[in-house]
Amino acid sequence: MTATHDQESCHISVSYTTAPVPHLSHFLSELESFPHPFLLENATSYRPLNTNFISEQDAVINRIVWNKSETPKLILYPRAGPRERIVFAPKKVKAAIVTCGGLCPGLNTVIRELTECLSYQYGVADIFGVLQGYRGFYSKEWIPLTTEKVDNIHKMGGTVLGSSRGGFDLNRIVDSIVQNGVNQVYVIGGDGTVRGAATLSEECRRRKLQVTVASIPKTIDNDIPIIDKSFGFDTAVQEASKAIDAAHTEVSCFPNGVGIVKLMGRNSGFIALHASLSSREVDCCLIPEVPFVIHGRGGLIEYIHKCLIERGKMVLVVAEGAGQEYVRNHHDWIDQLDASGNKKLGDIGHFLYQEIESTFKKQGIEVSMKYIDPTYMIRAVASNASDNIYCTLLAHSAVHGSFAGYTGFTVGPIHGRHAYIPMTEIVTAQKQVDLRDRMWSRLVNSTGQPDFSPRDIPKGFQGPCIYSREEESFETTKTVDKGFPGETP
Ligand SMILES: Nc1ncnc2c1ncn2[C@@H]1O[C@H](COP(=O)(O)OP(=O)(O)OP(=O)(O)O)[C@@H](O)[C@H]1O
Ligand SMILES: O=P(O)(O)OC[C@H]1O[C@](O)(CO)[C@@H](O)[C@@H]1O
Ligand SMILES: [Mg+2]
Numbered sequence: 402m403t404a405t406h407d408q409e410s411c412h413i414s415v416s417y418t419t420a421p422v423p424h425l426s427h428f429l430s431e432l433e434s435f436p437h438p439f440l441l442e443n444a445t446s447y448r449p450l451n452t453n454f455i456s457e458q459d460a461v462i463n464r465i466v467w468n469k470s471e472t473p474k475l476i477l478y479p480r481a482g483p484r485e486r487i488v489f490a491p492k493k494v495k496a497a498i499v500t501c502g503g504l505c506p507g508l509n510t511v512i513r514e515l516t517e518c519l520s521y522q523y524g525v526a527d528i529f530g531v532l533q534g535y536r537g538f539y540s541k542e543w544i545p546l547t548t549e550k551v552d553n554i555h556k557m558g559g560t561v562l563g564s565s566r567g568g569f570d571l572n573r574i575v576d577s578i579v580q581n582g583v584n585q586v587y588v589i590g591g592d593g594t595v596r597g598a599a600t601l602s603e604e605c606r607r608r609k610l611q612v613t614v615a616s617i618p619k620t621i622d623n624d625i626p627i628i629d630k631s632f633g634f635d636t637a638v639q640e641a642s643k644a645i646d647a648a649h650t651e652v653s654c655f656p657n658g659v660g661i662v663k664l665m666g667r668n669s670g671f672i673a674l675h676a677s678l679s680s681r682e683v684d685c686c687l688i689p690e691v692p693f694v695i696h697g698r699g700g701l702i703e704y705i706h707k708c709l710i711e712r713g714k715m716v717l718v719v720a721e722g723a724g725q726e727y728v729r730n731h732h733d734w735i736d737q738l739d740a741s742g743n744k745k746l747g748d749i750g751h752f753l754y755q756e757i758e759s760t761f762k763k764q765g766i767e768v769s770m771k772y773i774d775p776t777y778m779i780r781a782v783a784s785n786a787s788d789n790i791y792c793t794l795l796a797h798s799a800v801h802g803s804f805a806g807y808t809g810f811t812v813g814p815i816h817g818r819h820a821y822i823p824m825t826e827i828v829t830a831q832k833q834v835d836l837r838d839r840m841w842s843r844l845v846n847s848t849g850q851p852d853f854s855p856r857d858i859p860k861g862f863q864g865p866c867i868y869s870r871e872e873e874s875f876e877t878t879k880t881v882d883k884g885f886p887g888e889t890p
Pocket of ligand 1: 534
């Protein structure tokens with residue numbers, strides 16, 4: 402018998418709003434327009450088909466999945482890409498590129514591809530790199546960028562322009578933009594950087610300047626909302642997996658091996674989650690989104706003990722922002738802020754190391770503790786192949802958007818299609834791991850970890866405290882055969 406499915410055919414009613422991406426025409430009434438250089442007869446670097454141009458009617462929608470019983474409310478974002486008409490004469494463009502905040506794989510690729518796209522696709526001759534982040538606008542000599550100069554930089558980690566935290570002085574930055582005759586600004590950075598860029602674009606609007614401000618969102622933490630993922634994240638996960646592999650090798654070779662790997666992730670546990678899932682050798686993954694009990698029945702230590710009994714080894718991955726309530730008051734510098742106003746974090750990895758080791762010691766159980774903190778190693782590397790391609794698309798989209806006259810916008814893929822997104826939408830929320838999503842279920846499935854969350858955590862709880870349930874149970878550790886070639890504990 403063959404099952405058949407009747408094909409449904411009906412109209413879907415949707416309501417939509419259009420994302421308010423700022424545009425120079427909103428405050429400059431006499432904006433000239435020019436044909437895109439691709440359309441000029443002597444265009445050499447790119448031979449577009451008519452379909453390569455994007456119309457202002459083309460949009461990317463925020464949702465692609467819904468239940469047929471609901472009437473979805475959609476948001477339409479302008480689709481990224483070259484427009485047939487542009488609002489700058491390329492020969493009159495002076496572009497400035499700056500990188501701010503922490504390092505991220507792919508920064509150099511974005512710098513390279515902004516330069517390449519501006520030069521080859523639009524014929525822009527004046528491109529400058531601003532050194533050491535926002536403060537470089539008013540305190541450093543800018544460096545001219547050419548295609549020759551940036552040719553090989555995508556093979557290197559870091560940023561050839563340097564970076565910094567703090568130093569955002571709005572008026573001095575805009576004054577310097579005006580004095581230097583810059584009319585396109587490209588800002589590469591995370592949430593703080595985009596906050597700064599949004600006020601920069603607002604100030605240019607207030608002064609009625611024909612200056613576009615575009616941001617290319619960067620962070621290995623992958624906590625930028627709306628877009629599918631941020632560049633450098635894939636590379637960071639790949640590097641993080643190497644640390645997990647090392648931890649697994651170590652714990653496999655020592656009696657009762659307990660390996661802790663601390664990974665970046667200030668407020669979001671995406672790196673820890675994805676690296677753990679990809680490795681499949683992780684027994685427990687702790688992220689900032691999930692509070693956890695350490696001691697007592699059903700707590701972390703009891704689970705570690707269970708792993709040691711069953712397998713003689715255990716790998717724990719912890720995101721740096723997890724369990725901060727345990728370490729907040731353990732160091733003098735906690736609750737201090739960095740130059741950008743970000744809270745400094747306590748070292749949860751080191752804390753767990755000591756807590757686990759001393760608890761087992763008290764019980765007379767020998768454990769071989771291994772602590773791996775690859776922090777900067779996962780973000781100071783060059784981007785991998787897929788991030789390189791991704792960075793290229795982001796940079797080119799940003800240049801096309803600026804030439805189209807958009808400002809105060811961020812670029813990024815929404816369900817795989819690149820779009821222009823108002824900066825103000827990017828900075829209002831931070832993306833976190835959604836615990837109702839199946840990705841988190843997959844992780845829990847793969848590690849086998851129980852739910853360590855405290856049963857009744859008081860609202861607004863700030864710690865410090867070691868949540869306590871009933872006493873944990875320490876049954877006798879059995880001898881476990883870890884299999885060839887590990888030593889029997
Ligand atoms: N609210 C804000 N308004 C203006 N500028 C800001 C704001 N927040 C941060 N900045 C500036 O943006 C730059 C980078 O900020 P920050 O150090 O927070 O890094 P980020 O861009 O968030 O990147 P990441 O956190 O991923 O490393 C700094 O120069 C900082 O002064
Ligand atoms: O030590 P730094 O340079 O301040 O950067 C640390 C932070 O930067 C990030 O890499 C990006 O936000 C975080 O994961 C981390 O907490
Ligand atoms: Mg940040």
